Amino acid sequence: MQCLAMSGINDTLTENASGEYLFSNATYKLLAVTIGTIGVLGLGNNVLVLVLYYKFKRLRTPTNLFLLNISISDLLVSVFGVTFTFVSCIKGRWIWDTATCLWDGFSNSLFGIVSIMTLTVLAYERYIRVVHAKVIDFSWSWRAITYIWLYSLAWTGAPLIGWNKYTLEKHRLGCSVDWESKDANDASFIFFFFLGCFFVPVGVMAYCYGHILYTIRMLRCIQDLQTVQIVKILRYEKKVAKMFFLMISAFLICWTPYSVVSLLIAYGYKDIVTPMAAVIPSFFAKSSTAYNPVIYIFMSRKFRRCLMKLFCARMVKIQRSIKEGPDTMEEKPVRPIVMSQKLGDRPKKKVTFSSSSIVFIIASEETTQLDASSKSSTVGINVIQVRPL
Numbered sequence: 249m250q251c252l253a254m255s256g257i258n259d260t261l262t263e264n265a266s267g268e269y270l271f272s273n274a275t276y277k278l279l280a281v282t283i284g285t286i287g288v289l290g291l292g293n294n295v296l297v298l299v300l301y302y303k304f305k306r307l308r309t310p311t312n313l314f315l316l317n318i319s320i321s322d323l324l325v326s327v328f329g330v331t332f333t334f335v336s337c338i339k340g341r342w343i344w345d346t347a348t349c350l351w352d353g354f355s356n357s358l359f360g361i362v363s364i365m366t367l368t369v370l371a372y373e374r375y376i377r378v379v380h381a382k383v384i385d386f387s388w389s390w391r392a393i394t395y396i397w398l399y400s401l402a403w404t405g406a407p408l409i410g411w412n413k414y415t416l417e418k419h420r421l422g423c424s425v426d427w428e429s430k431d432a433n434d435a436s437f438i439f440f441f442f443l444g445c446f447f448v449p450v451g452v453m454a455y456c457y458g459h460i461l462y463t464i465r466m467l468r469c470i471q472d473l474q475t476v477q478i479v480k481i482l483r484y485e486k487k488v489a490k491m492f493f494l495m496i497s498a499f500l501i502c503w504t505p506y507s508v509v510s511l512l513i514a515y516g517y518k519d520i521v522t523p524m525a526a527v528i529p530s531f532f533a534k535s536s537t538a539y540n541p542v543i544y545i546f547m548s549r550k551f552r553r554c555l556m557k558l559f560c561a562r563m564v565k566i567q568r569s570i571k572e573g574p575d576t577m578e579e580k581p582v583r584p585i586v587m588s589q590k591l592g593d594r595p596k597k598k599v600t601f602s603s604s605s606i607v608f609i610i611a612s613e614e615t616t617q618l619d620a621s622s623k624s625s626t627v628g629i630n631v632i633q634v635r636p637l
Contacts, residue, residue, distance in 0.1 A: 271340075275524075276337050276338070279421070280334060280337035282531055283333050283534070284334050286534055287326050289537075290322055290325065290330070290534075291323065291326040293540075293542065294320075294323040294537065295323065296555075297315070297316070298323070300554050300555060300558060303554070303558065304557070310384045311384070311488075313389040313390070314389065314393070315544060317366050318363055318495075319540070321359040321362040322359070322536070322541075325537045328351070328352075328355045329352070329422075330534060332344055332422065333352075333534075336422070337421060341420060342421060342423075349414060350423070353415070354407075354414060356422070358400050358404040360533070361400040361404065362400045363499065364445065365396045366393075366396055367449070367495060367496050368453055369396065370492050370495075374456065374460055374488065377485070378463055378485050378489065379459050403444065403445055407425060407426075411437045412438065412441075414426070418513065418526040419523045419527035421527060425441065427513040427514045438514045446507055453496055460489050461489075464485065467482055491547035491548060495539075495543050498536060498540070498543065499536050499539075499540075502539070505528075505533070506530055508529075509521055509529045513526075
């Protein structure tokens with residue numbers, strides 16, 4: 249069965265290599281610019297999230313671990329899911345071999361399922377936190393992430409062992425599951441694939457957020473809970489829930505057109521799906537990799553503050569080095585200033601300056617030596633050290 253799948257892929261690739269171009273030269277260039285921009289934005293934005301998570305300990309929470317998982321998955325899509333399609337757009341056709349087609353279809357499906365399942369777990373985490381007042385820890389997060397990747401690998405590995413197969417899509421610029429196959433084995437995979445990787449996760453997210461909104465509304469109506477602390481907690485939980493809900497909405501907006509087109513092809517309506525109608529939802533789905541980091545920064549105060557610190561810290565260092573100059577960075581020698589004394593005047597004072605502090609040495613006896621070593625003397629000497637703010 250696997251040999252038949254491989255031969256089917258080879259026939260499709262041969263047909264694509266010898267066939268006519270599906271789009272004009274200008275359209276291919278426009279598609280290359282579009283997918284290239286998506287890849288660059290997705291790469292840069294998700295790398296930025298990883299750097300913020302690494303540098304700032306305040307972001308290392310069990311919940312943010314799921315955001316990190318989504319960023320890693322989006323980053324891998326930006327690297328592996330965009331590169332082959334970008335080169336194919338430049339060349340005007342799919343130029344890669346069978347193994348590359350298998351990898352392209354496998355990797356895009358894997359990372360897409362990881363993202364939607366992580367968003368589902370995030371919705372469930374908000375649900376148990378708000379509705380049931382349970383807080384997760386890092387061990388819970390790591391177990392959930394492990395299950396997410398195993399679940400995704402199970403679905404995307406099935407076509408590699410004969411339950412459906414990976415082949416070129418209708419626009420001939422990337423590979424995915426064989427939506428057009430009428431074989432009962434392939435059709436059963438498509439049915440359960442959509443059920444387990446799209447409809448069930450969406451249903452779980454809808455259920456969780458419905459209960460979250462209902463619980464928050466009910467708690468606001470209870471007068472006994474209207475304390476300052478409870479109101480702040482509810483406000484924070486509602487804001488976090490809004491951020492995750494916006495992430496889920498953006499993901500579904502990006503992936504729903506692609507799912508609809510795939511279902512139309514799978515269930516006998518492939519004639520109404522043109523190559524242009526197939527490529528636009530495909531690119532739109534991949535654009536979701538660039539949205540999530542923007543949502544983090546605009547919706548999360550912690551991410552915004554950490555981002556400002558990350559960008560401003562280097563600028564402050566450069567400004568200080570310019571103002572102080574290279575010589576002022578080193579420790580300057582102590583330069584004493586001895587105040588004159590006459591009979592009957594106040595006690596003798598000695599002021600020493602260094603780059604880190606100012607030391608006042610007040611001697612009560614006229615015979616006391618006022619040198620730099622007098623700071624360690626304890627006879628008749630008061631030492632006051634003032635450090636600048």
